Amino acid sequence: EAGVTQSPRYAVLQEGQAVSFWCDPISGHDTLYWYQQPRDQGPQLLVYFRDEAVIDNSQLPSDRFSAVRPKGTNSTLKIQSAKQGDTATYLCASSLIQGAEQFFGPGTRLTVL
Amino acid sequence: GQQVQQSPASLVLQEGENAELQCNFSSTATRLQWFYQRPGGSLVSLLSNPSGTKHTGRLTSTTVTKERRGSLHISSSQITDSGTYLCAMESGNAGAKLTFGGGTRLTVRP
Numbered sequence: 001e002a003g004v005t006q007s008p009r010y011a012v013l014q015e016g017q018a019v020s021f022w023c024d025p026i027s028g029h030d031t032l033y034w035y036q037q038p039r040d041q042g043p044q045l046l047v048y049f050r051d052e053a054v055i056d057n058s059q060l061p062s063d064r065f066s067a068v069r070p071k072g073t074n075s076t077l078k079i080q081s082a083k084q085g086d087t088a089t090y091l092c093a094s095s096l097i098q099g100a101e102q103f104f105g106p107g108t109r110l111t112v113l
Numbered sequence: 114g115q116q117v118q119q120s121p122a123s124l125v126l127q128e129g130e131n132a133e134l135q136c137n138f139s140s141t142a143t144r145l146q147w148f149y150q151r152p153g154g155s156l157v158s159l160l161s162n163p164s165g166t167k168h169t170g171r172l173t174s175t176t177v178t179k180e181r182r183g184s185l186h187i188s189s190s191q192i193t194d195s196g197t198y199l200c201a202m203e204s205g206n207a208g209a210k211l212t213f214g215g216g217t218r219l220t221v222r223p
Contacts, residue, residue, distance in 0.1 A: 042213030
């Protein structure tokens with residue numbers, strides 16, 4: 001069984017540029033999570049979905065970040081105008097149902113210059 | 114907001130020594146989970162328990178929910194145990210939300 005896959009693995013941007021991250025969860029998992037992990041810190045939940053519905057996006061900086069999961073499978077996280085403070089690894093995770101064990105992808109390492 | 118504090122921040126061991134990692138959390142948790150992360154690697158779940166003690170291999174997780182603390186004991190450390198150990202508390206709707214600590218960076222030397 002394939003695990004959670006993410007692309008790209010790395011991204012380097014200038015401030016003000018936009019970037020999108022993609023996540024393909026484990027097949028059949030209805031819950032999908034996006035985390036931000038700054039260097040030498042623990043991950044922080046940004047948003048999570050059950051199927052296509054956003055359950056909690058309270059920690060997502062809504063002015064520049066957006067996340068969608070239109071068909072309840074793959075998901076995209078987008079940063080409209082990146083800032084240096086967005087430099088971090090963005091992790092995607094999925095679970096079979098809400099509250100079950102979360103399986104993490106390899107992450108996308110973003111550097112904003 | 115909810116907080117999770119881990120200690121020590123970093124730890125250096127000689128191969129074969131034991132390690133004790135601590136985790137304290139600020140509010141009610143349904144469960145405490147321990148994850149392992151290599152530099153640049155994804156997170157791998159090690160142990161998850163709501164309370165009491167749980168073992169797997171050389172790892173022992175103990176959670177005292179009433180006292181809002183937990184620990185991870187690694188016995189007979191090996192060089193391949195080097196990496197970051199993250200503690201996370203589950204809370205929220207049906208336990209879906211994970212709040213992570215800052216991690217303990219473990220280095221095991223030969």
